[in-house]
Amino acid sequence: MVVALGGFLFGFDTAVISGAEKSIQQFWHLSVMEHGLTISIALIGTVIGSLFGARPSDIFGRKNTLYFVAAAYLLSSIGTALADNWYLFLVFRLLGGLGVGISSVTAPIYISEVSPADRRGRLVGLFQFNVVLGILISYLSNYLISQGGEASWRWMLGVQAFPSALFLVLIYFIPESPRWLILKKGETGRALEILRVINPLNCEQELAAIKNSSLHETASSSSLFSGQYKTPVILAVLFAFFNQVSGINAIIYYAPRIFEMAGLGAHSSLLSTVGIGLINFIFTLLGINIIDKVGRRTLMLVGSFGLIASLFMVAFTFYSGHMSGFAIPIYMMMFIAFFAFSQGAVIWVFISEIFPNQVRAKGQTLGSSTHWVMAAIIAFCFPYLAESLGGAVTFSFFGVMMVCQLIFVWRFMPETKGRSLEQIETNMVMH
Numbered sequence: 001m002v003v004a005l006g007g008f009l010f011g012f013d014t015a016v017i018s019g020a021e022k023s024i025q026q027f028w029h030l031s032v033m034e035h036g037l038t039i040s041i042a043l044i045g046t047v048i049g050s051l052f053g054a055r056p057s058d059i060f061g062r063k064n065t066l067y068f069v070a071a072a073y074l075l076s077s078i079g080t081a082l083a084d085n086w087y088l089f090l091v092f093r094l095l096g097g098l099g100v101g102i103s104s105v106t107a108p109i110y111i112s113e114v115s116p117a118d119r120r121g122r123l124v125g126l127f128q129f130n131v132v133l134g135i136l137i138s139y140l141s142n143y144l145i146s147q148g149g150e151a152s153w154r155w156m157l158g159v160q161a162f163p164s165a166l167f168l169v170l171i172y173f174i175p176e177s178p179r180w181l182i183l184k185k186g187e188t189g190r191a192l193e194i195l196r197v198i199n200p201l202n203c204e205q206e207l208a209a210i211k212n213s214s215l216h217e218t219a220s221s222s223s224l225f226s227g228q229y230k231t232p233v234i235l236a237v238l239f240a241f242f243n244q245v246s247g248i249n250a251i252i253y254y255a256p257r258i259f260e261m262a263g264l265g266a267h268s269s270l271l272s273t274v275g276i277g278l279i280n281f282i283f284t285l286l287g288i289n290i291i292d293k294v295g296r297r298t299l300m301l302v303g304s305f306g307l308i309a310s311l312f313m314v315a316f317t318f319y320s321g322h323m324s325g326f327a328i329p330i331y332m333m334m335f336i337a338f339f340a341f342s343q344g345a346v347i348w349v350f351i352s353e354i355f356p357n358q359v360r361a362k363g364q365t366l367g368s369s370t371h372w373v374m375a376a377i378i379a380f381c382f383p384y385l386a387e388s389l390g391g392a393v394t395f396s397f398f399g400v401m402m403v404c405q406l407i408f409v410w411r412f413m414p415e416t417k418g419r420s421l422e423q424i425e426t427n428m429v430m431h
Contacts, residue, residue, distance in 0.1 A: 002170045003110050006066060006103040007127040009073045009167060011134025012160055013096045015252070017042065019142025020153035027153070028086045041090050042097035043376045049101020050368040054361035056102070058184060062110040062177045065102065070168035072099030074161055081158030104348075104368045109360055112352035113177040116199050117420040118292060124349040125288035132284045132340065135252070136277040143274070179357050179421075182210050209422040213357050224362040232354040232428050235413065236367035239350060242405040243343050244374035246307055247398035250382035251332065252276070258386075259329060275329070276336050280344070283337045287345025295417040296346050297409065303342020304406035310335040311399035318391030347371070353416045356425040 017039060025035045057065040072095050079092030107127050115123040145155045178191035178198070188207070195203040224233065251258065259273075287299060313331045347367075355363030385394050416424050 001126065002167075002174050003066065003107050004126040004130045005163065005167045005170065006069055006107040007130035008134040008137075009070075009160065009163055010100045010103050011131035011136075012138045012163070013042065013073065013076070013100055013134075014046075014131075015135040016138040016142065016156055016160065017093075019139070019146060020156045023150075023153035024089075028089075030086070034086070038086075038090065038093070040376065040380065041093045042100065043372070043379065045094040045097020045099075046101040046104070047369060047372045047376060049098040050104055050365060050372045051101070052365075053102040053105030053368065054365035057106045057109060058180075058361045061180055061184075062106055062113070063171065063174060065106045066110070066171050067168070069099045069103045069106065070164060070171060072096065072102075074164035074168060077158055077160035077164055081154045081161075101368070101372060104372070105361065105364045108348040108352040109364050110177050112349075112421065113179040113360075114175075114194075114198055117423075118418055120353065121291035121296065121349050121417060122288055124352055125284075125291055125345055128344055128348050129284050129288050132277075132281050132344070136274075136281050139274055139277045178207075179210055179360075182207075183357055206420070209420065210357065213422045213425060224359050224366065229356070229359060229363075229428075232356075232363060233366065235354055236351050236363055237370050238408055238412075239347060240367045240370035241374055242401065242408065243347050243371055244378055245398065245401040246339060246343065246405070247311070247378070247382075247395070248339055248343070249375045249379050251335070258332070258391075275333060279333050279336050280340045283340035284344050287341040291345055291349065292417055295415045296350050297413050297415045299342045299346055300409040300413060301406070303338045304402055304409055306338030307335060307342070307402040308399055308406065310338060311395050311402060315392050315395035315399060318395065350416065353421060353424055354414075354428055356428070357421065360421075 021035070021039055024030070024038060028034075030038060053065075056068065076092050076096030076099060079095070080089055083089035083092060108124050111124045111127060112120055141159055142156050145152050145159070148155060175194045175197070176190075178194040181187040181191040181194070188211070191210075192203060192207055195206055199206055291299060310331050314328055314335070317327050317331065351367035352360070352364055382394070414427065
């Protein structure tokens with residue numbers, strides 16, 4: 001729960017700007033380009049943070065890296081709330097983005113390394129659940145604070161200091177990851193004490209399996225792009241790629257704009273956005289609760305069919321021009337439900353499982369940075385594509401991409417439920 005709080009701050013930090021962006025533009029009289037930079041600077045920080053996130057978590061440990069993440073969130077929220085010029089504001093937004101990027105690498109790794117095999121899906125899923133909860137709470141807090149007059153945008157951004165400070169204090173009470181202690185520090189005694197708390201019944205066997213995998217690894221190379229890790233590398237990159245070409249981030253960032261394209265008024269558009277946040281939350285919860293029972297692959301197969309259907313229905317509605325009523329919002333909610341239940345619940349779990357102990361942080365970095373680079377590209381291109389090609393073509397493209405995802409899941413995605421990280425490793429790596 002403590003480490004997943006990093007996910008809550010990640011969601012909150014990402015979505016909070018949507019409520020403050022107009023006021024910020026007016027406050028500093030920003031041009032269109034400057035405004036674009038103000039919104040996307042946190043995404044740039046996220047890409048940088050996710051690219052380098054593996055370094056600190058391998059060198060200083062998972063726990064110390066989380067201290068840095070908490071401090072980055074805390075400074076970012078206080079700094080953006082009090083910034084007296086635009087450049088200072090950008091620096092603090094960038095810092096918040098770095099926190100998001102590093103936590104999207106470190107938190108899932110930490111949770112997957114301290115979880116028993118039969119509960120790992122649900123526990124790593126807590127991270128994604130908290131991301132979604134953070135998004136929902138930020139929409140809600142923006143709505144409540146927005147009544148507070150001209151400086152309300154400062155409060156919107158500053159409120160995040162409270163959960164950030166709590167996160168910083170709570171990290172003190174969690175143990176370091178036992179797998180990191182064994183593989184990077186050779187501290188078997190300390191690791192065994194922690195394993196005894198996590199998995200009292202089989203801690204000795206687990207210790208032996210981790211040490212055994214580290215012997216295996218030392219004999220082989222620890223470069224992520226050596227031939228033996230080909231399978232997990234391809235799986236992680238494709239998985240993260242498909243996550244974003246579903247159009248999910250375009251929909252989360254631009255939901256009000258899409259609803260206005262579909263002919264809803266501004267007020268109904270904002271209301272529909274909260275609906276999207278709520279459905280995202282409920283179906284992520286459902287996905288996390290059944291991921292260890294039905295498995296990662298089954299969720300992805302069911303989800304892919306639902307995503308294909310809902311995207312093509314949105315595209316068809318735009319194409320036919322029958323915009324009246326709530327057709328598009330309903331198909332959008334369907335899309336969000338299927339996404340949250342499949343890709344949303346599975347991505348961080350699956351990527352944190354498929355890499356061997358020795359290169360897990362590097363692998364998580366690869367998956368996470370692919371995800372964020374694609375997110376930045378799609379968020380950047382979407383307004384242009386939607387305007388020049390129209391809704392029908394844009395959503396058809398997302399639909400075709402989900403057909404490709406279905407083929408990928410059906411043909412190539414292995415099932416990882418209920419197996420220890422070391423067993424998954426044996427299947428994934430070509431010795």
